[in-house]
Amino acid sequence: MKSYRDLSPSLRTIMTPGPVEVDPRVLRAMSYPILGQFDPEFTELMNETMEMLRDLFQTKNQWCFPIDGTSRSGIEAVLVSVIEPGDKVLVPIYGRFGNLLVEISERCGAEVIMLERDWGAVFDPEEIIEAIHRDKPQIVAMVHGETSTGCIQPFDGIGAACRETDALLVVDAVATIGGVAVETDAWQLDAVIGGTQKCLSVPSGMAPITYNERVEAKVLRRKTIERGLREKGAEAKPGKTVASNYFDLGQLQDYWSPKRLNHHTEATSMLYALREGLRIVLQERLEERFARHRRHEAALVAGLCAMGLSLYGDPDCKLPVVTCIRIPNGVDGESVRAMLLNSFGIEIASSFGPLKGQIWRIGTMGFSCNQKNVLHVLGALEAVLLWHGVDISAGKALQAALAFYARKGEELPC
Amino acid sequence: MKSYRDLSPSLRTIMTPGPVEVDPRVLRAMSYPILGQFDPEFTELMNETMEMLRDLFQTKNQWCFPIDGTSRSGIEAVLVSVIEPGDKVLVPIYGRFGNLLVEISERCGAEVIMLERDWGAVFDPEEIIEAIHRDKPQIVAMVHGETSTGCIQPFDGIGAACRETDALLVVDAVATIGGVAVETDAWQLDAVIGGTQKCLSVPSGMAPITYNERVEAKVLRRKTIERGLREKGAEAKPGKTVASNYFDLGQLQDYWSPKRLNHHTEATSMLYALREGLRIVLQERLEERFARHRRHEAALVAGLCAMGLSLYGDPDCKLPVVTCIRIPNGVDGESVRAMLLNSFGIEIASSFGPLKGQIWRIGTMGFSCNQKNVLHVLGALEAVLLWHGVDISAGKALQAALAFYARKGEELPC
Known part of the structure; x- marks a missing residue:
């Protein structure tokens, strides 16, 4: 009989729109x-x-x-x-x-x-x-x-x-x-x-x-x-x-x-x-929880914009817990996602239907929505995009997010 | 805001037809x-x-x-x-x-x-x-x-x-x-x-x-x-x-x-x-697992019969993993179940529809199906029935089950 290994899943940083870290x-x-x-x-x-x-x-x-x-x-x-x-x-x-x-x-x-x-x-x-x-x-x-x-x-x-x-x-x-x-x-x-x-x-x-x-x-x-x-x-x-x-x-x-x-x-x-x-x-209280979600979303967005990436969708109706990024021209979105997962243990998402291959989606949800994860995903995404030869501004994303957190970030950065 | 206790469920011996112990x-x-x-x-x-x-x-x-x-x-x-x-x-x-x-x-x-x-x-x-x-x-x-x-x-x-x-x-x-x-x-x-x-x-x-x-x-x-x-x-x-x-x-x-x-x-x-x-x-292997279920069922049945209880249903089509017992005349079946749960931490089941109030059901399923549990439920049931004034043979149930286990019990006892 075939024998099956003891369960021992890798630890992931899960920055998708769900399921997220528990x-x-x-x-x-x-x-x-x-x-x-x-x-x-x-x-x-x-x-x-x-x-x-x-x-x-x-x-x-x-x-x-x-x-x-x-x-x-x-x-x-x-x-x-x-x-x-x-x-x-x-x-x-x-x-x-x-x-x-x-x-x-x-x-x-x-x-x-x-x-x-x-x-x-x-x-x-x-x-x-x-x-x-x-x-x-x-x-x-x-x-x-x-x-x-x-x-x-x-x-x-x-x-x-x-x-x-x-x-x-x-x-x-x-x-x-x-x-x-x-x-x-x-x-x-x-x-x-x-x-x-x-x-x-x-x-x-x-x-x-x-x-x-x-x-x-x-x-x-x-x-x-x-x-x-x-x-x-x-x-x-x-x-x-x-x-x-x-x-x-x-x-x-x-x-x-x-x-x-x-x-x-x-x-x-x-x-x-x-x-x-x-x-x-x-225990966290709803209002504080909602504010935490807005804060880390803003830090993420600050970093992405500083890197030179464009967001997808009308900013007036942006969902605070999901940030959609246009995949830069000529970049294989799935290759970027695979490298994020395999080299950095970070999962982000693609999308469906008309948006397949057009955008990446990063979730900032619940337990996954924290400063450590936001900084990790920004740093890793920058490295993976540079590795793929994408023309982005190196070193700026984390500085922008750190500056946002240092300002105790209330205003929206970009 | 109301505060809710840390989860800390009591440990139960679950001898129902499911859900059983995990x-x-x-x-x-x-x-x-x-x-x-x-x-x-x-x-x-x-x-x-x-x-x-x-x-x-x-x-x-x-x-x-x-x-x-x-x-x-x-x-x-x-x-x-x-x-x-x-x-x-x-x-x-x-x-x-x-x-x-x-x-x-x-x-x-x-x-x-x-x-x-x-x-x-x-x-x-x-x-x-x-x-x-x-x-x-x-x-x-x-x-x-x-x-x-x-x-x-x-x-x-x-x-x-x-x-x-x-x-x-x-x-x-x-x-x-x-x-x-x-x-x-x-x-x-x-x-x-x-x-x-x-x-x-x-x-x-x-x-x-x-x-x-x-x-x-x-x-x-x-x-x-x-x-x-x-x-x-x-x-x-x-x-x-x-x-x-x-x-x-x-x-x-x-x-x-x-x-x-x-x-x-x-x-x-x-x-x-x-x-x-x-x-x-x-890992247990299916045939051995099925044999384990039959063995503990047989020990349970030996004990119940020795106590003087009657089983419900045609023995020719008895399901090995559920044993149904006729509730003796004049006994409040729910009172017996409640005492088993509250005093002994043991759960057994009642039944539905035409059998409501007529039978108890004891499961011998999966992880719950073991010698310790069978002996506990027999000992506890005897004590609770005596407490309720039921005329049963004291001391016999566990002796019958122990004798069955000692014989490495292959034959069906009653």
Whole structure:
């Protein structure tokens, strides 16, 4: 029989838009022995996690819990639970993950109305508000921060327009949660999906979500107790039942409620990890955490500009946690990334679709977002670009970043 | 702000049908720093995991990989990918998890044909073969081991009947994989779903699956590349596309293939855990592992019978990894379970539906399946039953189990 080596992954400096480095406190949490899923000690940990998620999402919503799957499982759980076949879903698209919202909505049987924007920019909220009044969708599904393009979409007035027209506003905040403000209640977002492996710095494998009474009302209209658990005679509702059992929010909220109605077996070690990650976020405090993300982004940008590189995308809508860099003409972007990984142990990202081969993306997210990492990536990128014969200003990037940090850097450097 | 305690879960002896105790080697694997999802070191770990899953499932199938979710996510991924709306799905039900197969199949738009058996027994394979020839289903979906009743279903001839009638045979082996033989190729199973948190003793949160070319052919007929990744003009196939993006096996196999086509972000730490759990299983060797499960089951049964308790279910189809005990008349089953947990730190399970309040279930699964645990649970159960005033033979249970172990126990004791 083939023998497999002891696990011993190399230590990486992970400066992608996720997954990013995990705080050792979170790694340690996963190494604790497990509890049974209905052990009162475990259900107490589940309840604490729900409480902390309320603070993270800045909401008073009762329902805040993780879906046991990666980030897109949270998106699919919300969409499949709120979209009834034939519902109109409005999706403003300004990058890859808007396309994912379309893809999932179509698979849920929605009639999708798309608004499209060239990649690298976002929508004036007024355009979206007009479309809401014109098209009267049942659901508006939008991305808050697009890691594919490094842009962030403002929400001014969109929540209010959805209330006026009785639409539900579903927001993919996978990239922003824990790194940039996501004000669920103040912005009148009806459902929000976060990601663990980005600004929360918990490994991929859970997707925290929250939703309010407006969403719950629709979920409850479609709810069916699982066959084998329900009373005789309480049959499924033909045509109404959610197309997924795993993602049925009506069943999931019973599992997360004091009823503890059996559904899946909660992912124990991932729940430990999420709880510890949330403790770290709340101990730092949200405002300070957001300021830290802006500070290291600014230092990174100062260094990149000093080196002579150009950023991609409209600076007015730049996502603070992802910085996109135009690959200089004639440079093989993948060769640069490979050398960064193989010689320096640093990972940065490429992009998708129309941006493939056009930009690199550097994340400054969560635990990875710190001065040491920013300085390492600037120094390494400069060396690798010089090695590739790119005409950049040697020695300037780190001086600019150091100067920024020395000034305790409040102003944006370039 | 409320402050939350450091994580410090109590150490439990978990003798339920899952989730069970996790080998410290697996816990340690989860505490390693993560790698990026397309880091060559990580994709190599993914490939090794696929190889080891082939040995676990006893198959030469190319496709063996985990779904990132709990066990039922694996079941849903297979069913939603192979069931086209209107397909006939035959489900023989002999416990709760047969009902789950019906529930998921119905949500996928199947016309479900049920065969029902009173709980506590299984089907003569001939009955199922007859139904296959009579009803000509496109899919037969069955549970291998029912944890709800402690029964195991034999498959003799069922795989062959499915080949003859061109049906796909989908098997839920969540409870048995790694504890009881599951011979995917020899039994002609077309798709098999395993669970991590039972006999593999990896935390809940992943569902290893395997499927053969017959399943792949159907998956490929329905395949669509994700919007935003596909070429212009390659539109979705109306009416054919799988209703889920997260669970679309066509997309998932591209992610797990050398193409590495972007889909979700693989759950890094859970993948580390699964890989380590599989290493442990294969190092023990499957046959020896199955024999260990039978040995400790026999010792447990010897003790329970010596105490004067009755087992539930037909002994001819007893699942070796779950032992169901009739709760003696007049005893509050939940009070016994609570005392076991609170005084002894031992968790055993109750059951569902018609068996609620009727039986206790004791698991002997994976890392939890050992002599120390069997002796602890017997000693503790005796004390708790005496405390509750139950008329049992004091002192006999442990003597019977010790005698069984002393005989190196090959024969079944009662």
